Amino acid sequence: MTGPTRPTRGEELLLAKISAAAGRAYLGKRRATYTAVGYTAPAHAVPVRGIGSLLAFVLYGRPSAPQTRRDARLDLYEHGMTVALKGRIHVVRYDATSVFEEGVAEPYDPARAGTTCTISDADGRRITLHAGPERGGAEDAEEWWPGIRRAVTRARLPRALAALAGGERLTFGDIWLTGEGVGSGRVSARWPQVQQAGIRKGAVGLDIAGTWHRLGPAASEVPNLFVFCALVERLRTDGIR
Structure with a gap:
């Protein structure tokens, strides 16, 4: 009987970097880990400070040509997530990120996974994510994509309602x-x-x-x-x- 595969030295170092980044951002406990295909691209978006410091985005056209797609590791935590892509660890906080959806189904159902999503990290950089091509990649996306939407909604909805109640x-x-x-x-x-x-x-x-x-x-x-x-x-x- 074969036991669990021992992680390589590279995998151990990557996990250590991810855990350190999540700890510095106070993301809480790790909930799940997935793989996806991702790339980063500069966004034509300008952050605008609204009343009460709630962040809004005004878009100017489409993003420029994306960089080469690479495998990405997604680690979902209580209060945010990390995206390990091309040797860099991107930190995303659910209470601050902006998520953009491609391939939105009609009629719209937030519980259904779309084809692509783009999220902004803590530095304002956009990361576009797709289901991975490997076996189980589409099934993974049906978990991580709705999971991200639920977590962002839980983090943002109470603040938004409180802001509206305050005028x-x-x-x-x-x-x-x-x-x-x-x-x-x-x-x-x-x-x-x-x-x-x-x-x-x-x-x-x-x-x-x-x-x-x-x-x-x-x-x-x-x-x-x-x-x-x-x-x-x-x-x-x-x-x-």
């Missing part, structure tokens, strides 16, 4: 929310009028009093789209409490 205005790209309503460009509505938020033809929109209104930006350009949808669902049904 602040939040932005998700070009979309804004307040305790009174939601809108973008020339489209706006008070919460009692909103019946649903969703995706149609790749764009974010609202069902307002039975009529669908596109809010403008493509779904892939909205940071933390799943948090936005969770806020809309909470506010349209329960309001600010």
Whole structure:
């Protein structure tokens, strides 16, 4: 009977670097480890300080040409995650990151894994992640991708609700929310009028009093789209409490 494979010296050193980076960022206990395909690319995004220091991102076009894709190791922790890619350990905090989704399914369901996600690390660098090509890579993505969304929602939703209750205005790209309503460009509505938020033809929109209104930006350009949808669902049904 064959016992567990002993890690190589390189694997031991990598784990030590990951653990040290997670410790410095106070990410808490490690929950799971996965593999993916990833690359980093400069983002055409400018961080904007909103009221109460909540971070919003205003996008200017698409990212430039990505670098060569490499295998990435993902370690998910209580309060964040690390991405080991090309010898560098990227630290991501769930309460500060912005996540962008590609291949968003219609109708939108945050519980379903998309084809690609891009996350921002603690230094503001974007990392794009795909399912790995090896056996089990797609199955891994069906765990780590929804896991990231759930963790970011848990970290961001209470802060967002508290900010709205305090009279602040939040932005998700070009979309804004307040305790009174939601809108973008020339489209706006008070919460009692909103019946649903969703995706149609790749764009974010609202069902307002039975009529669908596109809010403008493509779904892939909205940071933390799943948090936005969770806020809309909470506010349209329960309001600010």
